[in-house]
Amino acid sequence: MNWIQPNWPAPANIKAVSTTREGGVSASPFDSLNLGNHVGDHSDHVAQNRAVLAEVMEMPTAPAWLNQVHGTEVMTLPLSSASEVPDADASFTSVEDQVCVVMTADCLPVLFCNEEGTQVGAAHAGWRGLVNGVLEETLAKFDDKSTVMAWMGPAIGATAFEVGGEVREQFIAANPEAHLAFQPHNDRWLADIYLLAKQRLAIAGVTKVYGGEHCTVSDPQRFFSYRRENCTGRQASCIWISSR
Numbered sequence: 001m002n003w004i005q006p007n008w009p010a011p012a013n014i015k016a017v018s019t020t021r022e023g024g025v026s027a028s029p030f031d032s033l034n035l036g037n038h039v040g041d042h043s044d045h046v047a048q049n050r051a052v053l054a055e056v057m058e059m060p061t062a063p064a065w066l067n068q069v070h071g072t073e074v075m076t077l078p079l080s081s082a083s084e085v086p087d088a089d090a091s092f093t094s095v096e097d098q099v100c101v102v103m104t105a106d107c108l109p110v111l112f113c114n115e116e117g118t119q120v121g122a123a124h125a126g127w128r129g130l131v132n133g134v135l136e137e138t139l140a141k142f143d144d145k146s147t148v149m150a151w152m153g154p155a156i157g158a159t160a161f162e163v164g165g166e167v168r169e170q171f172i173a174a175n176p177e178a179h180l181a182f183q184p185h186n187d188r189w190l191a192d193i194y195l196l197a198k199q200r201l202a203i204a205g206v207t208k209v210y211g212g213e214h215c216t217v218s219d220p221q222r223f224f225s226y227r228r229e230n231c232t233g234r235q236a237s238c239i240w241i242s243s244r
Contacts, residue, residue: 001056002222006151008210011117013244017057018109018153018237020222024049026233034224034233036103038067041233053236060097063238066090068103068124072134074141089134090123092141096243101236105224106161106216108193109153109237110135114142120239127163130196131170136204149208150201153237154223157215158183158192161227165189175199 004018024033025048030041035053037046054062064077066088075086077093077100091100092112100122102109107126113119123129123138139145163182168189171178181195194212201209216223224233 036234063101
């Protein structure tokens with residue numbers, strides 16, 4: 001399976017993966033491994049795709065799926081009910097075999113773990129969540145942020161992420177150095193979401209940051225992209241503490 005294994009120095013008991021669009025059963029425009037149950041795909045196809053993910057990765061439990069709303073809410077796993085799908089954009093756990101997961105199709109997925117391999121988290125960072133602090137809220141769950149490392153999964157690249165001036169202004173209001181992540185493009189701006197995330201992580205005390213080399217928009221063979229296709233599927237980024 002041509003999925004992405006994070007290239008980072010995580011402890012051996014930390015398991016993580018970021019899927020591509022390959023390996024599932026969904027038909028166009030959700031072909032083929034769509035993991036989102038909210039995009040118009042057949043629910044039975046999504047269920048089969050989620051089963052493929054769990055089987056291939058030998059997951060100890062089903063991922064704790066979220067109803068992502070571009071906010072900053074962070075859920076702590078395990079949830080009170082296995083059938084619960086809370087409104088949230090990140091999850092965290094210090095319990096073994098609890099799978100944190102976020103879905104994306106241009107937004108930035110960020111996976112976290114500490115050096116001891118005892119705490120992990122996953123955050124969905126679109127520009128709204130990013131500027132409003134979803135990464136910082138996720139990091140606040142960790143006992144010691146100085147031991148945390150982060151991996152940035154596939155997201156919209158710096159040559160494709162066109163935004164208006166109001167988006168740039170919000171980021172600069174939160175961090176003046178954010179101007180370095182914007183390049184003028186006609187009467188708008190091209191934003192580097194990877195750099196914006198790195199800046200916010202550095203301010204929060206996390207400098208061990210990895211990943212950030214993909215562009216979902218420019219690689220239609222591997223990735224779903226909402227900006228490119230609008231009606232499309234979702235890939236997932238998952239992390240857990242393995243008891244094995």
